[in-house]
Amino acid sequence: MRISSGNVLHAIGLCVVIAFSLFPFFWMVAASFKTQTDILASPPLWFFMPTLQNYQDIFADSKVIGAVGNSLIVATSTTALAVLLGAPAAYALARFEFRGKGDLWFWFISNRMISPIVLALPVYMLAMQLRLLDTHLVLILIYLTFNLPIVVWICTDQFKSIPPELEQAARLDGADQFTIFRKIYLPLGAPGIAVSAIFSFIFSWNELLYALVLTRKNVQTAPVVATSFMSGYELPWGKIMATGTVIVLPVTIFALIVSRHMVRGLTMGATK
């Protein structure tokens, strides 16, 4: 390869981008391997003796383990439910013509824009009356408000790309609509369904406001517990950062899997 000043600048620029993207993440992971003394060192230490103590502490802490378990239960259930409800709706939006389709479509999409605080208040009051506060169920249901639109959007897009001839052929063979959906659209649309499920999982896993407001002791999710360490006089920084790493790592891996679709998932297809 030809080496010119342009190339060198380009390479430096790209390295800066990588450093920019990774630095806070790196700093958290580094801190999670530091002792409290090393974290409190001023100026901050870049080189230190790594320790696993923080991870031993959090894995021995039933609160953290329980919270990760709660997050898993909630995120998995809400994702499963979103796919179960959303995929058929996506099929209808992709293949059927009916009155009010445009409005319905926009309604699904506009759910992405709404601030969680708008729903958090009334849902809190309703959950209190129905004795649903501090249950997995209330979080699983409320997370559908953002997961369902994501699943519907991505799956509609995917189902539209399946050749309609397949469906017509199946219909000539006497297959009913539900069989067509199950035997043609679900298997052929599987990649899109998987991508939408991963997004739904990431968004549910990352959510804080609803979880903060709607849970107490029993079903606190991982972000809530991590946040709750942030009070008191001497903060257990190593433990906080280790918990943060444990929270962020799985979703980062998921996000890398769907990185090609990241923009699509975040904009709901506003840009191609």
Added chain:
Amino acid sequence: MAEKTATPNRGYGRWTPFWFLAPAVLTLLLIGIYPTIFALVTSFRRYNITRPRDGFPFIGFENYLNVLSDSTFWSSLLLTARFYVTVLPVQIALGLAIALLLHKPGMGLLKSLARVTLVVPLATTYAVVGLIGRLIFNRDFGVANQFLNWFGFPGFDWLGSPSGAFAAIAIMDIWQWTPFCALIFLAGLSMVPGEIEEAARLETSSRLSLLRYVQLPYLLPGLTAVMILRSADVLKLFDMVFVMTRGGPGSATDLVSVYIQRVGFRIFDLGTASAQAILLLILTIIISRLYIRVLYREVN
């Protein structure tokens, strides 16, 4: 994409779409619309849980009048707007620079690596971004002050001073959402037909005129998307700010969602908070109508 599907002879019953849609629509109605109506009703009541003895009487528009004449509410909206105009230009500029670097031919491996790492900020749990912010911007042992010292500036108490705290949450937001802009712009740049870009590169050596006359038209739809989506996101922004500053010091970082959360769940004035939430909802609906009008017109 082939869109026309056997419209004249549909081959499905009139009610078929209904059966496929009903579960999703009914669920969203139940968990989305019903609570919204509940909030609307509450916004016309005096509803403070810490004073249940007063009951929850209907008081008409009193909550709304209180909110609209409450300077704290307006200043939280104003602060949200200020936050938006602070972070957005930086995110657009940095995002564009990154997109151009990633679009430039050559450096294949490093480029793919950079593109993949852009996903990391976007996926990081917003609450954890706040935790990291608390560590980075700590007065005594934060790395932000170390950076300042390296460049010969004195460190200061970021999270303890109003402008410092505002800058700190802005920086964390810029970190998290610049990649979003970069990826959108990158998608726009890759829409420029190869021959046109090649021809333009031969024609002019100025990167700026290439950007201005050839690439810009392809960037505009993405730019609109960024502007509208980020405005909705800033109105939603809660997790990171709550963890980093809880709206403080004073009300220096009291963005609108953080403020409403405090009125509702710290002061437990649910009537007032509901009125605020409904006003926020109206604002959001206006923005999302705009969004749909502008962005989805070509799609449908």
